Amino acid sequence: MRAEIIAVGTELLLGQIVNTNAQYIAQGCAGIGLNVYYQTVVGDNRERLRQTFELAASRADFVIVTGGLGPTQDDLTKDALAELLGLSISIHQPSMDKIVSLFRARGTEMVESNARQANLIEGCEPLSNDNGLAVGVALKHEGTHYVLLPGPPKEMKPMFDRYAIPWISSVMGEEAAPLHSKMLKFAGIGESNLEHRLIDLIEGQQDPTIAPYAKEGEVSIRLTTRAVTAEEAQRKLAATEREVRSRVGDHIYADSDVPIERVIVLQLAEAGKTLALAESCTGGLVSEMITEVAGSSAAYKGGIVCYTNEIKRNLLGVPAELLEGTGAPGAVSAETAVLLAEQVMERIGSDYAISVTGVAGPAESEGKPVGLVYIGLAERGRGAEAEKLQLSGNRESIRLKAAKHALYRLWQRLKK
Amino acid sequence: MRAEIIAVGTELLLGQIVNTNAQYIAQGCAGIGLNVYYQTVVGDNRERLRQTFELAASRADFVIVTGGLGPTQDDLTKDALAELLGLSISIHQPSMDKIVSLFRARGTEMVESNARQANLIEGCEPLSNDNGLAVGVALKHEGTHYVLLPGPPKEMKPMFDRYAIPWISSVMGEEAAPLHSKMLKFAGIGESNLEHRLIDLIEGQQDPTIAPYAKEGEVSIRLTTRAVTAEEAQRKLAATEREVRSRVGDHIYADSDVPIERVIVLQLAEAGKTLALAESCTGGLVSEMITEVAGSSAAYKGGIVCYTNEIKRNLLGVPAELLEGTGAPGAVSAETAVLLAEQVMERIGSDYAISVTGVAGPAESEGKPVGLVYIGLAERGRGAEAEKLQLSGNRESIRLKAAKHALYRLWQRLKK
Numbered sequence: 001m002r003a004e005i006i007a008v009g010t011e012l013l014l015g016q017i018v019n020t021n022a023q024y025i026a027q028g029c030a031g032i033g034l035n036v037y038y039q040t041v042v043g044d045n046r047e048r049l050r051q052t053f054e055l056a057a058s059r060a061d062f063v064i065v066t067g068g069l070g071p072t073q074d075d076l077t078k079d080a081l082a083e084l085l086g087l088s089i090s091i092h093q094p095s096m097d098k099i100v101s102l103f104r105a106r107g108t109e110m111v112e113s114n115a116r117q118a119n120l121i122e123g124c125e126p127l128s129n130d131n132g133l134a135v136g137v138a139l140k141h142e143g144t145h146y147v148l149l150p151g152p153p154k155e156m157k158p159m160f161d162r163y164a165i166p167w168i169s170s171v172m173g174e175e176a177a178p179l180h181s182k183m184l185k186f187a188g189i190g191e192s193n194l195e196h197r198l199i200d201l202i203e204g205q206q207d208p209t210i211a212p213y214a215k216e217g218e219v220s221i222r223l224t225t226r227a228v229t230a231e232e233a234q235r236k237l238a239a240t241e242r243e244v245r246s247r248v249g250d251h252i253y254a255d256s257d258v259p260i261e262r263v264i265v266l267q268l269a270e271a272g273k274t275l276a277l278a279e280s281c282t283g284g285l286v287s288e289m290i291t292e293v294a295g296s297s298a299a300y301k302g303g304i305v306c307y308t309n310e311i312k313r314n315l316l317g318v319p320a321e322l323l324e325g326t327g328a329p330g331a332v333s334a335e336t337a338v339l340l341a342e343q344v345m346e347r348i349g350s351d352y353a354i355s356v357t358g359v360a361g362p363a364e365s366e367g368k369p370v371g372l373v374y375i376g377l378a379e380r381g382r383g384a385e386a387e388k389l390q391l392s393g394n395r396e397s398i399r400l401k402a403a404k405h406a407l408y409r410l411w412q413r414l415k416k
Numbered sequence: 417m418r419a420e421i422i423a424v425g426t427e428l429l430l431g432q433i434v435n436t437n438a439q440y441i442a443q444g445c446a447g448i449g450l451n452v453y454y455q456t457v458v459g460d461n462r463e464r465l466r467q468t469f470e471l472a473a474s475r476a477d478f479v480i481v482t483g484g485l486g487p488t489q490d491d492l493t494k495d496a497l498a499e500l501l502g503l504s505i506s507i508h509q510p511s512m513d514k515i516v517s518l519f520r521a522r523g524t525e526m527v528e529s530n531a532r533q534a535n536l537i538e539g540c541e542p543l544s545n546d547n548g549l550a551v552g553v554a555l556k557h558e559g560t561h562y563v564l565l566p567g568p569p570k571e572m573k574p575m576f577d578r579y580a581i582p583w584i585s586s587v588m589g590e591e592a593a594p595l596h597s598k599m600l601k602f603a604g605i606g607e608s609n610l611e612h613r614l615i616d617l618i619e620g621q622q623d624p625t626i627a628p629y630a631k632e633g634e635v636s637i638r639l640t641t642r643a644v645t646a647e648e649a650q651r652k653l654a655a656t657e658r659e660v661r662s663r664v665g666d667h668i669y670a671d672s673d674v675p676i677e678r679v680i681v682l683q684l685a686e687a688g689k690t691l692a693l694a695e696s697c698t699g700g701l702v703s704e705m706i707t708e709v710a711g712s713s714a715a716y717k718g719g720i721v722c723y724t725n726e727i728k729r730n731l732l733g734v735p736a737e738l739l740e741g742t743g744a745p746g747a748v749s750a751e752t753a754v755l756l757a758e759q760v761m762e763r764i765g766s767d768y769a770i771s772v773t774g775v776a777g778p779a780e781s782e783g784k785p786v787g788l789v790y791i792g793l794a795e796r797g798r799g800a801e802a803e804k805l806q807l808s809g810n811r812e813s814i815r816l817k818a819a820k821h822a823l824y825r826l827w828q829r830l831k832k
Contacts, residue, residue, distance in 0.1 A: 012438075013452045015445075022428075026431030029431070041455035111612045277721070284707065287699055291721070301727055308717045315718070
């Protein structure tokens with residue numbers, strides 16, 4: 001079966017944003033064996049929207065639209081499609097109730113235009129919006145299937161994955177021979193090193209395919225195969241996974257797309273242990289990552305952002321002579337990293353502690369180069385140790401790599 | 417005049433890559449006042465290419481195509497267009513010479529298919545490829561103007577900027593008046609409330625245009641006008657900006673695309689004042705945002721992530737009877753927010769302090785609903801106060817909105 005993807009928004013036509021939604025939807029379609037023949041971007045204009053829908057409907061079994069479901073007068077997607085198909089628009093009461101109760105909880109007046117987000121097209125199925133107000137649409141009409149999704153990615157993606165894909169798959173029936181993939185997540189190893197150690201597998205790949213990805217501070221590999229049943233897929237993926245694990249298994253911290261901080265929170269919670277943090281150059285980033293994990297309060301007690309030497313002295317008891325003066329190791333040193341980890345563990349009363357101190361840039365500090373970072377790791381009853389890193393990239397990238405590496409060190413300790 | 421952008425490539429339809437080329441070309445068109453009405457992605461298929469070109473030519477003055485100029489049998493852009501227009505294809509000798517000499521320099525045999533990259537369409541002007549082998553095409557035919565560019569961004573971008581844009585501008589003549597825009601950044605006001613207060617301006621907009629954007633926790637407005645000179649643009653933008661400021665100026669923290677944390681760091685540094693943070697539900701996010709700003713150590717001393725009640729008691733001296741027990745206000749309360757801000761200001765020795773305590777979810781806490789957040793703000797010599805918020809969204813979104821709102825409160829205080 002054939003699909004077309006239509007993204008609605010003048011900001012796309014002006015080049016103000018890049019069309020990542022089309023890529024996301026295209027990947028999802030590929031994942032269930034649905035062929036995408038065209039992608040189109042069209043502005044917030046009723047007549048051009050109508051023409052675009054009409055053309056797509058003449059060519060495709062599925063017309064998947066993203067954008068234009070919001071509250072403003074610019075948001076015309078539902079109106080334009082309803083007009084084209086000669087269908088009426090009406091309010092979806094559960095969505096309307098959600099909007100009303102949200103505004104009530106906020107204690108602010110609901111602006112009338114917000115009601116537009118609860119609109120549905122006659123005869124459609126509503127698609128729930130778990131991260132926003134605009135309800136989505138799944139509609140079969142004269143042999144063509146329409147899916148209307150919101151534009152903001154954080155609303156579009158869950159609606160597409162949770163509600164649109166199952167609806168599309170049920171329409172496709174047996175034609176939906178899905179792609180199955182498995183993600184292996186790595187820590188403490190760079191992309192080029194990882195590729196080097198798997199190069200023969202990557203170059204000789206057929207089925208499953210092996211695709212390495214690098215995001216800032218993290219590397220992952222996706223193994224992908226196409227199969228009708230999950231069992232068949234699992235069998236095909238398992239052999240390749242075994243081979244990868246035999247070479248670089250020490251660095252695999254998860255076999256699904258989870259961040260390392262989530263794994264660490266689980267490790268700590270299962271062991272009944274707690275963590276504290278002392279962050280200098282990362283400025284709260286490690287703490288922010290850990291607390292982004294729901295339920296992290298079971299494992300994480302808290303931390304101190306010791307951004308100045310004054311705070312390192314006053315709140316964490318690092319002696320002035322260690323931090324400043326001729327010949328002193330300085331704030332960016334193994335000695336300070338060790339002391340910060342030990343002290344924050346003591347003061348917060350945790351079982352483990354990590355410290356991060358370094359030069360994030362843009363300028364050098366204490367005569368030390370940008371990218372020099374020390375990670376301290378303390379464990380109750382085992383003392384503390386520090387590791388020296390020389391990281392590359394801009395300020396943001398150095399901070400992120402330092403944070404991820406600190407988490408990698410803790411993960412390594414905890415898995416023992 | 418009207419333009420359409422067509423990107424050719426099956427890898428786009430499969431979602432393997434994101435269509436950054438369309439964005440780049442769209443920005444370039446906006447920059448010279450050329451209106452883009454549609455963007456299309458189509459695969460490497462001769463018939464569908466031909467149909468796509470035909471449709472675009474029927475609607476646009478400029479059809480700008482990227483991709484499909486390479487050496488393989490999949491690269492069909494020139495052939496499909498020549499076939500549609502009934503024109504012949506022939507070798508462009510300088511491009512051919514370049515290909516031949518490149519292979520000679522490499523010492524490898526030239527594969528015959530590489531010659532395809534030197535192909536030109538009858539009657540066109542060649543567009544030089546400074547970073548690759550495939551020559552581009554600029555062609556006027558029966559009132560429509562075609563521009564064919566390579567797909568790889570490092571080849572496409574210089575060809576577009578250096579050769580295609582000048583050619584398009586010369587065709588447009590005086591119509592090529594560039595767009596000028598100005599960004600106004602807002603804090604402490606939601607998108608729908610902002611729109612509500614500007615609705616007549618937005619609905620009646622002509623020149624300049626007024627476009628509101630919302631990203632997590634932040635709203636902005638872009639004013640855009642078309643003008644030949646910067647002075648003319650400024651004059652046109654200023655009148656609209658004045659009107660916007662007269663209504664919602666209290667919430668405008670910047671007139672360029674900078675985050676509020678950068679403005680705050682500047683405000684503090686200029687006043688020679690310092691900041692400390694006590695974060696509970698945001699877990700270090702505010703601290704991370706502030707320290708992402710290069711030079712923030714001049715204004716930010718540090719903070720305490722008091723993720724558990726134990727830390728609120730032990731490191732920040734919040735009395736146990738305030739936090740726990742029947743009838744106690746609890747950790748998520750105005751009382752605790754005030755005390756956290758006061759205490760962290762004292763202990764860190766700063767001039768200002770912010771505290772954030774709330775329920776980020778997913779589950780309620782202390783019997784209080786997800787999204788309930790208190791922001792504390794302390795100023796040396798002026799004591800502390802707290803504000804109550806009821807935020808919506810998931811855990812990530814609540815944390816982000818709480819952090820941005822805390823920064824908004826501080827900005828508001830500092831600008832006085």
